[in-house]
């Protein structure tokens with residue numbers, strides 16, 4: 001749709017476009033599409049993706065149908081359904097997924113231009129049905145040369161399409177998989193849809209569907225999504241996840257979560273599309289115009305897998321039981337999950353196993369031919385640890401020593417399935433022996449460091465294991481590429497590496513989009529302050545609606561340590577040597593002394609506040625003159641610092657006489673208009689100020705916000721060191737739900 005560049009409509013269109021993979025292609029129907037409820041759409045475009053190759057006889061197609069706000073990118077929202085032995089095997093199947101008619105991810109819908117007016121349809125888009133959606137899909141697969149469809153599969157609104165495929169094209173479709181759905185929209189569901197639509201209509205910006213695309217009824221759409229989210233989950237899952245916990249003083253955690261989910265949809269969807277598609281779902285009734293409901297279901301001859309989620313309160317289990325009872329060749333599988341309706345998007349491994357089994361294939365094989373025991377499959381987390389420096393080594397040791405206890409306390413089985421350093425990697429699907437990992441790693445082939453080139457093979461292997469997690473404890477550049485490859489394979493990431501968080505804003509944005517599109521976790525809270533809850537605290541403040549005004553912090557353990565030692569009269573060069581020996585410094589201590597390490601951390605915090613700054617935007621004053629930091633060996637660095645020992649000692653002494661101490665501080669200032677300024681540098685701090693009381697590697701961050709205006713919220717403690725960081729990383733790993741039941 002044509003929009004003014006820079007307008008809000010353009011921003012919304014860009015938000016939606018970010019949800020459409022570049023591989024997406026479009027097909028234009030050869031003629032107008034006559035709509036079931038009357039009228040026709042003159043020019044219909046269908047956005048679609050395919051995976052695998054169509055056989056010469058066109059007989060190996062699999063059609064995947066998406067749910068309400070989904071897109072053609074099934075590999076993003078159903079990542080772990082793809083792969084050898086999984087529901088979809090691109091080596092054997094030709095998988096087609098298209099964006100449904102009436103949606104806003106590339107297929108004709110309310111945000112498309114109405115050829116009659118030259119403006120977007122919005123609320124004037126004609127009423128459509130599930131059958132119209134399926135007819136458009138059928139035109140596409142026919143044009144692609146498909147002669148037989150081995151399987152049509154979908155959940156929720158996707159499941160409605162599945163039944164219509166079986167009924168409209170009985171001679172084309174060989175089998176169907178109907179998940180968490182219904183054969184006709186119930187009064188309960190129509191009621192929920194209507195309440196959600198009313199939230200949109202009640203937004204004054206709706207204007208009877210003729211809203212300004214630059215100023216859409218976003219509040220209404222967000223409220224609709226919040227209601228919908230309640231029906232997608234379950235009471236017990238909310239109870240466990242949120243309870244009555246407060247997010248802030250005047251906001252429950254669950255309120256914050258729902259607001260967040262509402263906002264997320266606003267950024268990627270459109271209100272008229274929401275109305276059009278929920279109305280289409282309300283029309284859903286397989287018996288409309290076909291006769292008796294039971295007889296219609298009995299007429300479905302294809303082998304049918306019906307998947308029911310025991311906690312689904314949107315499409316209740318009795319609705320799937322009814323379908324399984326009436327369809328003659330149906331089998332019912334129950335997915336027991338506390339997650340409610342969304343379980344089909346969450347417990348993807350188990351859905352995939354059910355489908356693979358239904359298709360007569362062995363359940364997802366676990367190479368290299370070992371059987372992973374049941375407990376691990378259900379409660380396991382598979383870790384690939386990159387980096388065997390201070391943090392990596394310590395993490396492996398903590399896991400080795402505490403594993404039994406952790407397993408008991410958290411009901412999670414941790415398994416380190418791989419360890420890699422810059423030389424090579426040792427990988428063992430059944431777990432690397434943590435008593436001998438160093439010897440095993442030394443004996444592994446020298447395949448080079450894990451980078452964008454070498455990662456795919458490792459990640460492919462990791463992706464096949466229960467709940468795969470990539471743990472990046474390196475300080476390597478370019479890891480953002482590897483994370484993106486991991487997200488695409490359904491792998492979560494836990495990292496302490498600061499570099500991928502300090503890449504150019506556009507690159508970071510793309511990485512975050514990939515994470516979100518693949519519904520992966522990325523926990524990096526140890527990048528600033530090791531195990532101190534610095535990033536987590538800031539995130540809570542921001543998500544809770546607090547406005548951050550200022551952040552002041554001592555973010556470098558190394559520079560904190562040097563300041564303490566200098567005040568004790570230790571020469572700069574000697575203190576630096578000690579800091580290096582104690583393992584506080586970056587691989588090149590110049591990164592600490594130049595302020596680069598502090599600048600990266602300050603940038604990471606500024607970005608959590610929402611600033612789109614680049615590393616170059618951080619104003620940096622080095623701790624020592626830049627001339628002393630020319631590239632070279634550690635010895636050359638120390639030799640250079642020696643020439644500055646006297647000047648530094650004099651400076652510290654002078655400050656002491658004025659009642660001040662030297663500190664290296666980061667400052668983030670947020671102006672009223674939202675502009676963010678970040679600077680790091682040495683400062684003379686009054687001896688009574690909080691930063692003056694820091695000692696050694698102690699980090700300190702003070703957040704001044706609207707709600708913490710008079711007294712800042714302070715996080716303080718040891719913010720550096722292998723054991724601390726590894727402890728923080730371990731805590732982050734436990735934030736990822738375990739087992740194949742989780743996504």
Ligand SMILES: CC(=O)SCCNC(=O)CCNC(=O)[C@H](O)C(C)(C)COP(=O)(O)OP(=O)(O)OC[C@H]1O[C@@H](n2cnc3c(N)ncnc32)[C@H](O)[C@@H]1OP(=O)(O)O
Nearest residue numbers: 067068069156157232253254256257260342345346519543
């Ligand atoms: C009729 C039909 O066709 S219906 C189809 C129904 N389903 C859908 O439309 C899908 C809706 N659900 C989703 O999109 C979900 O995100 C899923 C199923 C893909 C994944 O679920 P989960 O892994 O449980 O993650 P969920 O989205 O619930 O929560 C995670 C997000 O909430 C945020 N969050 C969690 N708690 C809070 C909180 N207290 N405050 C603010 N945000 C919070 C997390 O930080 C995370 O953010 P991120 O996505 O930016 O990483």
Ligand SMILES: N[C@@H](CCO)C(=O)O
Nearest residue numbers: 556557558584585586
């Ligand atoms: N070199 C860093 C290590 C922790 O990020 C510091 O001194 O703080």
